[in-house]
Each structure stands twice: as structure tokens, then as C-alpha cells.
Amino acid sequence: MNTVELAIFGAPPAFEEPLPVGQLYFPEWSAYEDAMRGIFERQYYTNQGPLTRQLEQALEARLGVRHAICVTNATIGLMMAADALGLRGKVITPAFSFIATSQSLTWAGLEPLFCDVDPLTHQLDPSRVEELLESNDVGAILAVNLWGDVCAHDRLLQLSERYGVPLYYDSAHAFGCSVQGRAVGNFGSLEVFSFHATKVLSAAEGGCVCTNDDQLAARLRNIRSSYGAGPAVHVRRTANGRMSEAQAAIALLSLDNFAKTLERNRDVFAAYRDTLAGLPGLRLIEPQAVSATNYQYVVCEIDTECFGLGRDELQAVLRAENVLARRYFYPGIHRCTPYDEYYPQVGERLPVTEALCAKVLQLPIGQSIDAAGARRIGEIVRTAQQQAANVRRNLGGLA
Ligand SMILES: Cc1ncc(COP(=O)(O)O)c(C=O)c1O
Incomplete structure (x- = not known):
């Protein structure tokens, strides 16, 4: 050496x-130009446009998940997730993560209950999660799949079932990963991906909430669009988490x-x-x-x-x-x-x-x-x- x-x-x-x-994926300029020309020709910028729908279908097919709901960024996806799950009180989550994980809870009026992580994998430590569940009134577990790896899902799921609290994932780092043939995006009640420019799948800014739960998906769509899309399922409040066509165009090129x-x-x-x-x-x-x-x-x-x-x-x-x-x-x-x-x-x-x-x-x-x-x-x-x-x-x- x-x-x-x-x-x-x-x-x-x-x-x-x-x-x-x-x-930092940048598409070929000519491919980007073609995609933007299409947006101009269709005169369709946002509100579940054709490219966003195409991206959602491509993600659902690729991940084998029932619903991929594209959003402006993962932070808003996590905020919407906390509301769609109807959470209250304390949520167990790692302090060893990007601050958006906890901020999503704070924005949703919840309290992060910080939990330690495993020294070898850096993922949430199920033994520490169990201690917190034993000694606190907990509303949910928000685990983070870090560094292109995943948490000890089976153990976390057992705990979530035993204590009757939902388990969901910030999977900002884990798009494209899988566990024995099961794609990340299919674990827990839902998972949130980031398509920020620094992530493996880039929409420049963007994200996606994935779930196999139809009710949850309907609520997420109403929160995302202020009752703008899909059947009017009751939600306690709404936001604007819509992904624009320009974001979807970049994500489709990144997916290719x-x-x-x-x-x-x-x-x-x-x-x-x-x-x-x-x-x-x-x-x-x-x-x-x-x-x-x-x-x-x-x-x-x-x-x-x-x-x-x-x-x-x-x-x-x-x-x-x-x-x-x-x-x-x-x-x-x-x-x-x-x-x-x-x-x-x-x-x-x-x-x-x-x-x-x-x-x-x-x-x-x-x-x-x-x-x-x-x-x-x-x-x-x-x-x-x-x-x-x-x-x-x-x-x-x-x-
Ligand atoms: C673990 C984790 N969660 C959430 C986010 C927030 O993602 P976004 O920038 O798409 O809001 C990031 C961004 O880097 C992250 O690393």
C-alpha cells in the first residue's frame, strides 16, 4: 500500500x-431536458400529475408494496405518518439519527423518548426499547433503518405486538435494501423514504411513504393533499406534502x-x-x-x-x-x-x-x-x- x-x-x-x-445523482442533461419539455407540453406542474402517478406505480411494483405515496420530502412524510397513525404521547426513537426523525414527532405534538442504539450496527437496540416500554406509557416506536442496513425487525415487531404500540420506520437511508427477498418499504405499519439529492434514489428533494394498509394509505393521501385526492377519509388535520412533477421526473430518471x-x-x-x-x-x-x-x-x-x-x-x-x-x-x-x-x-x-x-x-x-x-x-x-x-x-x- x-x-x-x-x-x-x-x-x-x-x-x-x-x-x-x-x-448526488445528476441525470444526463438531454434526458432532463426531455422530461422538463414533457411537463411544459402537458402544462401540468403538480397535484398528483402523470409523472408522480407513474413514479408511485413504479415504486409499488419494484417494492411489492400496496401503496407508495410520494411526498415533497421525508420530513413531511414522517410528520404525516405520525398523524395518520393517530399517535399520542411518547414515541420511542433513537437520538442517533438525523434531527428530522425527532422533529417530525415534535411537529406532530408528540414527545420523542430517546433510546440507545446497538454499538456494532448503530441501529435501535431492542433491549433498550423493551426497558423503555416497561417503564413508560408509550404511544409508538419510530425506528430508523440507518446506513443502508435495517433494525432487528423481528424483535421490534414482537415488542410492538406485546405492548400494543405501532411500529413504523424512518427508512431515509434504506431505499433499495431488502431482507431475504422482502424489500424495505414493507416492514412495520409504514416506512418513509427520503429522495433527497444525497440519497441513492434522488428527486432532488422528495420522499415516499409506503404501506400495505389501505386505511392508512387513504388517510395519508388526504393529509398530503388537503382532501384533494382520493375518497374523503376523515383525518384530524391536513398538510401540503404533494410531490411536484419536476421532482417526480428526476426520481424516474434516477430509478432508471x-x-x-x-x-x-x-x-x-x-x-x-x-x-x-x-x-x-x-x-x-x-x-x-x-x-x-x-x-x-x-x-x-x-x-x-x-x-x-x-x-x-x-x-x-x-x-x-x-x-x-x-x-x-x-x-x-x-x-x-x-x-x-x-x-x-x-x-x-x-x-x-x-x-x-x-x-x-x-x-x-x-x-x-x-x-x-x-x-x-x-x-x-x-x-x-x-x-x-x-x-x-x-x-x-x-x-
Ligand atoms: C435518517 C433521516 N431521516 C430523515 C431525513 C429527512 O429527509 P428529507 O431531507 O427528505 O426531509 C434524513 C435526511 O438526511 C435522514 O438522514
Whole structure:
């Protein structure tokens, strides 16, 4: 394995352009132009237009789910989900997630009850969920399928049935994953995908709520469109979560390209796996519970003592190379506004979350990078580890 000259020591950065961590799929310009021309010709911008309906049907067929309800973004999808499920009170959810997971509950007038996660997989820990169910009056479990992997669904389902509380999923990271032939999108009462530009399926902004429950789907459609579409099933309030035709057009192009996206992600991930293998103090998180992953993110844990540098120091080394490695999720949701004020002591019962927030680093994957780029980043990380003492001196003791 090569060592490389590091930019923090004065070498030119390894990459000329900044490399982001997200997927960032951009369609071919000509295909995008054709799709937009179609929208202009039909003079149809939004309100369950033909492209949105086509996307919903394509998603239902692909996932084998009865209802795919496309929305403006996953955050509004999660807010609509909480209302469509008729939830009240406390909802068990991880603090190790993107803040939208908990904010959806807060917007729906619910209280997030933060639960710790598994140290190996980073997914919600069913044993901790059970403890919270035992000691609290709980209205639901909102689990998060992280990093192109999934939670221990069977155990969560058992708990949801035993305690009589609905289980639903924020699957923002898990589009295209499956468990023994069953596509993600079919688990729990419903699942919400994000089609944000950084996700494997992109609508630039967008999302989708999937469910096999007809009643729930009818309520979701009424909430999404302020009673604008479908039979008027009673809901307690409505919103505007409609996906526009321009969003659907991009998502359809992204779906056409999906097999290629996965192939590229697989190659990039394999290149990281090769170059980072055996590096002391670095653990690459491999999806465990899925039979097929989407490699949505490349997630590493850095153990400061073993690696010789802290996560933030390694991030600084990479940023100097134009590699926009991210501390994702940092800080944990429980330390963000408004939860840090509501629950100032909650970190004490989230030791795994606290530890992960201090050591997790994301590396680039997606359209901006290929396998050769991933190998180059692996070599930078390896060199930084080998020259840890000098790197630390140069960075001036960044924690
Ligand atoms: C776990 C998780 N949930 C929810 C969201 C929100 O998705 P959106 O940006 O589509 O609202 C994200 C976005 O990154 C996410 O990572």
C-alpha cells in the first residue's frame, strides 16, 4: 500500500474539486431536458400529475408494496405518518439519527423518548426499547433503518405486538435494501423514504411513504393533499406534502439509473474495504441485517487511542485534501435544540449514542467518486495513521 504526501504538510490537495459524502445523482442533461419539455407540453406542474402517478406505480411494483405515496420530502412524510397513525404521547426513537426523525414527532405534538442504539450496527437496540416500554406509557416506536442496513425487525415487531404500540420506520437511508427477498418499504405499519439529492434514489428533494394498509394509505393521501385526492377519509388535520412533477421526473430518471448507481456504490465500497482493512483503530461499518444493501453511506468509527488521531483530527486531514468527510450524526439529536433544553440529562442513559457521536466519520460515496478515488482516500487515511504523531503536531492539538 502506498503512503502519500499529505496536504496538511504542504502537498497539493489530492482532489482538485471538493468531494461531498452524499450520492448526488445528476441525470444526463438531454434526458432532463426531455422530461422538463414533457411537463411544459402537458402544462401540468403538480397535484398528483402523470409523472408522480407513474413514479408511485413504479415504486409499488419494484417494492411489492400496496401503496407508495410520494411526498415533497421525508420530513413531511414522517410528520404525516405520525398523524395518520393517530399517535399520542411518547414515541420511542433513537437520538442517533438525523434531527428530522425527532422533529417530525415534535411537529406532530408528540414527545420523542430517546433510546440507545446497538454499538456494532448503530441501529435501535431492542433491549433498550423493551426497558423503555416497561417503564413508560408509550404511544409508538419510530425506528430508523440507518446506513443502508435495517433494525432487528423481528424483535421490534414482537415488542410492538406485546405492548400494543405501532411500529413504523424512518427508512431515509434504506431505499433499495431488502431482507431475504422482502424489500424495505414493507416492514412495520409504514416506512418513509427520503429522495433527497444525497440519497441513492434522488428527486432532488422528495420522499415516499409506503404501506400495505389501505386505511392508512387513504388517510395519508388526504393529509398530503388537503382532501384533494382520493375518497374523503376523515383525518384530524391536513398538510401540503404533494410531490411536484419536476421532482417526480428526476426520481424516474434516477430509478432508471438505479442498477448502475448500486454497481458504482458497490465498487467504491469494496475499494474502501480493501484499502482500510487492518488499519488499527478504524472500523468500517458493514451492513449486517440486510441481504441486499444500497451502500448509502461509508461509515467509519475512529478509536482515538488505537488510531493515534481523533475523529476530528482525521476529518481535518481529509478536508485539507478536499475530501468533505462529515461527522454524521454530530451532535446527537438529544444535544440539539430544543431537546437539549427539554431533556438536559438524557445523555446519561445513551452511552452508546454519546460514544458514536464522538467517533463516527462519513467518507464520500456516490456519483462524485469512483473506486480509484476511494483507494486514494484510503491511502490518505492510512498515511495519516502511520504519521499520527506528526499530523497531531501539525494540527496543533485539535481534539
Ligand atoms: C435518517 C433521516 N431521516 C430523515 C431525513 C429527512 O429527509 P428529507 O431531507 O427528505 O426531509 C434524513 C435526511 O438526511 C435522514 O438522514
